[in-house]
Amino acid sequence: PGVSTISELSTLLKVKPKHILKTLVFRKASGGWVLAVVRGDHEVNVAKLQVEVEEPVTLDEVAAKEAGFSIGFVGPGDQERAEEMIVDFDAFNGGFWVAGANEPDYHVKHFTWQRDTASSNTRFQISQSHLLGDRIRPADIRNAVDGDPSPMNDGGVLKESRGVEVGHVFKLGTVYSEKMGATFLDENNAEKPVIMGCYGIGVGRILLSAVETSHDERGIQWPVNIAPYEVVVTPIKYDGVAKEKADAIYDELKAKGVDVLLDDRDDRPGSKFADADLIGIPLRVVVGDRGLEKGVVELKDRHTGETSDVAVDNAVETVLQRLGALRDLTPTSNVQA
Secondary structure, eight states, X not given: OOOOSHHHHHHHHTOOGGGBEEEEEEEETTSOEEEEEEETTSXXXXXXXXXXXXSOEEEOHHHHXXXXXXXXXXXXXXXXXXXXXXXXXGGGSSSOEEEEOSSTTOEEEEEOXXXXXXXXXXXXXXXXXXXXXXXXXXXOOBOOOTTOBOTTOSSOBOOOOOOOOOEEXXXXXXXXXXXXXXXXXXXXXXXXXXXXXXXXXXXXXXXHHHHHHSEETTEEOOOTXXXXXXXXXXXXXXXXXXXXXXXXXXXXXXXXXXXXXXXXXXXXXXXXXXXXXXXXXXXXXXXXXXXXXXXXXXXXXXXXXXXXXXXXGGHHHHHHHHHHHHHHXXXXXXXXX
């Protein structure tokens, strides 16, 4: 009683989650119900499931309970209320399973597909390539996990790593266009429903992924194409000749269309340098009295950490050249589909 989760059931019956069948009830956009069955240690991939049923599906536990499903205790035997049942390949393997008994507070042990779901209208073949009767069929409907065989069938295995979703594409088909009456005329002048899709790009997530893949212990290393500023001009002391040269470099860069920041704060040089590294501005021009006595300013690359002295008179031209080189770089090493 009250044991409705895979972890609770695994502890109670002393079986591993991979030996438990998890049956989820999805509602179709058209109004019917579909059962999705996966191993207890796997998760249903809704996008894959929608491809199999050829229309959008959603989890609606309230409506499912009203329809008579024993949510938390649903098992593969509950075929009367659902239009179809799709079983993940791994969940359809032979052997004995723990499964929901389709009655509140009950599960069954030693469930087998061939014995326990056979009925007058279902003909079973233990095969992953044929339909099992009219309403039950195996398909790939789960999320991939670390250690799965490579889809290239090359003997390799999948490796799981962290990622950020920055964009997505959903195929909606004609479900909504048919309801809205959104149609077009084809080459035969026949009216057809529009095939719809949903496309999205997360601007905030692009920034997040850039920080995730481009940073070090001192802070962010912005790609120049999306950096809030491309250059920061940092005078060691914002006074006297250093102030004049810093202002001149800042004004000229700004006039050239560069996104430039002038650090005119009355603060210690080390604090200014640390803040510039933390913010991640790609190039830093350091203007100091000692350097100016030699006729140079210091140019630092935030990504490589390399510093070089450049002539004051050529500072702006050198910065523009470096920015051009940075803009031409295409950082692909950390980008994975």
